[in-house]
Amino acid sequence: MKQLSAVLITIIVTTYINSDAETGNIDNVIWLFKPVFDDARDISEGLAAVKKDGKWGYINKKGKFVIEPQFEDALDFQEGLAAVQKGGEWGFINSEGKMIITPRFENAYYFSEGLAKIKKTGMYGYVNNDGRIISEPQFDDAAGFCDGLAVVKKDGKWGYINKYGKIIISPRFDYAYCFHEGLAAVKKDKNWGYINTGGKTVIEFQFSDVESFSEGLAAVYKDKKCGFIDKKGKFVVEPRFTWKKDFSEDMAAVKKDGMWGYIDKTGRIVIEPQFDNAYNFYGGLAVVAKNEKRGFINKKGTIIKEHQFDYVYNFSEELAAVKKNGMYGYINKECNIVIEPCFVETGDFFEGIARVR
Numbered sequence: 019m020k021q022l023s024a025v026l027i028t029i030i031v032t033t034y035i036n037s038d039a040e041t042g043n044i045d046n047v048i049w050l051f052k053p054v055f056d057d058a059r060d061i062s063e064g065l066a067a068v069k070k071d072g073k074w075g076y077i078n079k080k081g082k083f084v085i086e087p088q089f090e091d092a093l094d095f096q097e098g099l100a101a102v103q104k105g106g107e108w109g110f111i112n113s114e115g116k117m118i119i120t121p122r123f124e125n126a127y128y129f130s131e132g133l134a135k136i137k138k139t140g141m142y143g144y145v146n147n148d149g150r151i152i153s154e155p156q157f158d159d160a161a162g163f164c165d166g167l168a169v170v171k172k173d174g175k176w177g178y179i180n181k182y183g184k185i186i187i188s189p190r191f192d193y194a195y196c197f198h199e200g201l202a203a204v205k206k207d208k209n210w211g212y213i214n215t216g217g218k219t220v221i222e223f224q225f226s227d228v229e230s231f232s233e234g235l236a237a238v239y240k241d242k243k244c245g246f247i248d249k250k251g252k253f254v255v256e257p258r259f260t261w262k263k264d265f266s267e268d269m270a271a272v273k274k275d276g277m278w279g280y281i282d283k284t285g286r287i288v289i290e291p292q293f294d295n296a297y298n299f300y301g302g303l304a305v306v307a308k309n310e311k312r313g314f315i316n317k318k319g320t321i322i323k324e325h326q327f328d329y330v331y332n333f334s335e336e337l338a339a340v341k342k343n344g345m346y347g348y349i350n351k352e353c354n355i356v357i358e359p360c361f362v363e364t365g366d367f368f369e370g371i372a373r374v375r
Contacts, residue, residue, distance in 0.1 A: 053375070061368040062094035065113060074102070076115070079371055085115035093128060099147055101126035101134070110134070110149075119149035130162035133181060144168070144183065153183030165197035167215060176204070178217070187217035198230040201249060210238070212251070221251035232264040235283060246270070246285070255285035266298035269317065278306070280319075289319035297332070301351060305330045312340075314353050323353035334366035346374075 057069040065076045065084065075087035076095075091103040099110045099118060109121035125137040126145075133144045133152065143155035159171040167178045167186060177189030178197075193205040201212045201220065211223035212231075227239040235246045235254060245257035246265075261273035269280045269288065279291035295307040303314045303322060311325035329341040337348045340359065347359035365373035 058373050059092075059094055060365050060373055061371045062096065063098070063113065064369065065095055065100075066371075066373070067092040067094060067100070076100075076113075079369060084113075085111070093126075097129040097132065097147065099129055099134075101128070108136070110147075118147070119145065128162065130164070131166065131181070133163050133168070135160050135162060135168075142170070144179075152181065153179060161196055165200065165215065167197055167202075169194045169196055169202070178202075186215075187213070195230050198232070199234065199249070201231055201236075203228045203230055203236070212236070220249075221247070229264060232266070233268065233283075235265055237262050237264065237270075244272070246283075254283065255281065263296070263298055266300065267302070267317075269299050269304075271296035271298065271304070280304075288317075289315070300332050301336075303333065303351070303353075305332070323349070331364075331366065334368070335370065337367050337372075339364040339366065339372075348372075 055068045055070055056072070059067040061079065065078060067074055068077055068087075070087050073087035074089040074092035075083055076085040076092070078084050089102040089104050090106070093101040095113060099112060101108055102111050102121070104121045107121040108123045108126035109117055110119040110126065112118050123136040123138050124140070127135040129147065133146055136143055136145050136151075136155065138155040141155035142157045142160040143151055144153040144160075145151050157170040157172050158174070161169045163181065167180060169176055170179055170185075170189070172189045175189035176191045176194035177185060178187040178194070180186045191204040191206055192208075195203040197215060201214060203210055204213055206223050209223040210225040210228040211219055212221035212228075214220050225238040225240055226242070229237040231249065235248060237244055238247055238257075240257045243257035244259045244262045245253050246255040246262075248254050259272040259274050263271040265283065268283055271278055272281050272291070274291045277291035278293040278296035279287055280289040280296065282288050293306040293308055294310070297305040299317065302316060305312055306315050306325075308325045312327045312330040313321060313325040314323040314330070315321055327340045327342050328344070331339040333351065336351055337356065339346055340349050340355075342359045345359035346361045346364040347355055348357040348364070350356050361374045363375040
């Protein structure tokens with residue numbers, strides 16, 4: 019049985035489609051070109067990493083190879099560079115395929131704010147886009163840069179470094195999140211609070227769990243209930259929900275008495291709890307689930323598309339991937355199917371192109 023599964027995986031190939039496909043079945047799909055790749059990643063900065071005959075290279079949006087397959091692995095382009103593996107080690111190339119940072123790392127990750135996390139001798143550090151290591155691999159764990167700082171772990175505690183590799187906030191927290199909207203959630207002695215970029219505690223450690231700030235508010239848990247606080251730590255929405263999702267487009271999905279609905283930023287329930295699950299609003303629509311099927315509602319709670327899909331992804335470039343009868347297709351913002359479910363796997367649209375199998 020295991021051998022059969024392996025064979026099936028190798029014959030499923032990947033390709034890309036354009037977003038202006040006509041309504042209809044697979045014969046109406048506008049192919050970038052027919053399925054030919056063993057594996058592929060999404061389009062990023064005009065290029066996509068694809069795997070063919072066991073090696074990774076990059077194609078442009080016309081489906082033409084601009085960097086021939088030659089790498090053991092390859093990541094998306096971010097900030098003009100992409101991490102690639104060659105000879106068992108990782109380095110970075112530019113969009114022309116030139117090796118800008120020589121492969122010499124155990125692992126390498128995406129650039130963010132001009133720096134990328136790298137791994138060497140089992141430890142993490144950071145490199146700039148010229149290949150200069152600005153922070154020697156010395157951390158047990160690390161994340162990308164946000165708001166000019168990166169969260170790092172050393173000797174079992176979390177702190178923050180700046181873009182010069184200097185420790186700005188000493189590792190003293192049991193756990194820490196990246197900065198969002200000027201504040202970071204940190205954990206100390208089993209409780210969570212928030213600090214500013216200077217390391218000063220601005221919201222005291224008092225919560226059993228927290229989320230990062232989004233649209234000026236953060237979800238926090240106290241006495242096993244969830245509410246929302248502002249950046250001064252004041253409850254804008256008192257803890258009375260059992261679960262929640264972040265604010266998006268001024269509304270947040272919340273769970274009460276076993277069902278999901280939506281509140282506004284004053285805590286007023288604007289869509290009564292009635293769904294088995296509910297997700298964030300994007301472009302005025304939100305995915306909701308009922309009886310193990312998913313559909314869409316608008317901000318008034320009106321059902322735009324009845325619950326008929328097995329799964330629904332968020333909209334990306336005016337289209338959303340949906341799963342029906344075990345296959346994936348796409349719908350538009352009017353919730354009409356524009357590409358019939360005919361794929362075994364799909365990705366979001368980026369730059370007018372989506373990856374499919």
